[in-house]
Amino acid sequence: MTKQLISLDIPDAFVIKQTSFTDQRGQFSRLFCQKTLAPILAHREVKQVNFSRTTIQGTVRGLHYQRSPEAEMKFIRCIQGSVWDVMVDLRPDSPTFLQWHAEELSQENNTMIVIPEGCAHGFQALAAESELIYFHTAFYAEMAEAGVHVQDPDLAIDWPLPVNNLSIRDAELPTVEKWLKDLSG
Numbered sequence: 001m002t003k004q005l006i007s008l009d010i011p012d013a014f015v016i017k018q019t020s021f022t023d024q025r026g027q028f029s030r031l032f033c034q035k036t037l038a039p040i041l042a043h044r045e046v047k048q049v050n051f052s053r054t055t056i057q058g059t060v061r062g063l064h065y066q067r068s069p070e071a072e073m074k075f076i077r078c079i080q081g082s083v084w085d086v087m088v089d090l091r092p093d094s095p096t097f098l099q100w101h102a103e104e105l106s107q108e109n110n111t112m113i114v115i116p117e118g119c120a121h122g123f124q125a126l127a128a129e130s131e132l133i134y135f136h137t138a139f140y141a142e143m144a145e146a147g148v149h150v151q152d153p154d155l156a157i158d159w160p161l162p163v164n165n166l167s168i169r170d171a172e173l174p175t176v177e178k179w180l181k182d183l184s185g
């Protein structure tokens, strides 16, 4: 049920075009298959599956990642509504360090995005009541949570709608400049 596997410019990041079956009863989709995704998963395994619903259009969540050794790869699909999904490469040794990539994920487009370890993830709800499902290759570790601010001018992420409804935690995330200073001690 995987139609196409597309490597992105950001190393180890992918877009997966999946398929779905529709008949008179409705729809059937396979969201995750360990065998089909083995070339991406390699030694990893899915440890946790998460769900989020975002009520208000324009809401932004992110940009989040887990620090090593709790670093994780995430496979993300939109199962209701649509979101503008963003990853930012925060791996200082990566050729695409601080570059971002965005992809629209929607209920209709059967697109899954793969965020590798060391890249931060965020999204903006393009529609009210947008729902995401996440497959994570590490357990949630509160102490390892980190991130950068979605409106950092140095990243200049081109959010399609005015940024709205940030959580208190997300509004307080550092700029990349501050994050880099903290990283180097």
Ligand SMILES: Cc1cn([C@H]2C[C@H](O)[C@@H](COP(=O)(O)OP(=O)(O)O[C@H]3O[C@@H](C)C(=O)[C@@H](O)[C@H]3O)O2)c(=O)[nH]c1=O
Pocket (backbone or CB within 6 Å): 050, 052, 061, 062, 063, 064, 065, 121, 122, 123, 134, 140, 167, 169
């Ligand atoms: C991410 C996560 C949160 N929580 C708890 C912490 C908190 O009390 C509550 C809500 O968490 P947050 O406010 O961090 O939810 P949210 O801002 O939606 O966090 C998510 O944002 C997107 C962009 C991602 O990439 C996800 O991996 C995750 O970080 O749920 C867990 O118990 N397990 C988890 O895996």
